[in-house]
Amino acid sequence: MTEPGETFVDAVGGIEALRRLSNTFYESVLADPLLAPVFADFSRTHIEHVAVWLGEVFGGDPRYTAELGGHQALLRSHLGLAITEEQRLRWMELMTAAVExxxxxxxxxxxxxxxxxxxxxxxxxxxxxxxxxxxxxxxxPTPRWGWDGLV
Structure with a gap:
């Protein structure tokens, strides 16, 4: 259970928990026949980049913006991938399992x-x-997400 006044990033367990989340999730994604093709150019650095992104979005250190190009760079990485709704829903299933x-x-x-x-x-x-x-x-700018959703 979270403590009153605890920041969202601290409540999820900080950057270490976000690294574990990202790692668990991408292990599933890369083994999934529907999603693996979307991540054909996947590298292990992606796990760290996702953790850093989430840390910033959830109210932590703004490293993604400072070091990796911020919101523009994140969106740019998705350009032209032609993600289908079926792929998005499968992504959500795997991420929900990783969150749990x-x-x-x-x-x-x-x-x-x-x-x-x-x-x-x-x-x-x-x-x-x-x-x-x-x-x-x-x-x-990079969005922020907290206890009440989009900040």
């Missing part, structure tokens, strides 16, 4: 994390649909 395995046993916390992924995967799917792989629009 790796994050604290707190229903509200897990629900908020899964809500973030549902929100984010819809954006990734939409961005990936640009066949030219160039249209990012104006995404703004």
């Amino acid at each position: 395995q790796e994050l604290p046993d707190d229903d509200r916390l897990r629900r908020r994390v899964v809500e973030y992924f549902d929100w984010g995967t819809r954006i990734a799917r939409d961005v990936s649909a640009d066949p030219a792989g160039t249209d990012l629009g104006e995404p703004g």
Whole structure:
């Protein structure tokens, strides 16, 4: 159970928990026949980048923005992937299983994390649909997600 006033990133277990979450998730993804093709260019550094992204989104250190290009870079990495709704839903199934395995046993916390992924995967799917792989629009700064959802 979370402590009153605890930050969202601390409640999930900090960057170490996010690394475990990312690692567990991508082990499943790379073995999944529907999703593995989307990650054909996967490298182990992706796990760390996802953990750093989530740490920033959940209110922690803004390393993704400072070191990896921020929101624009994250969206750019999805351009032209043509993610289908079927793939997005499978991604959500595997991530939900990883959340249940790796994050604290707190229903509200897990629900908020899964809500973030549902929100984010819809954006990734939409961005990936640009066949030219160039249209990012104006995404703004890295979003923040907390106890009440999008901040």
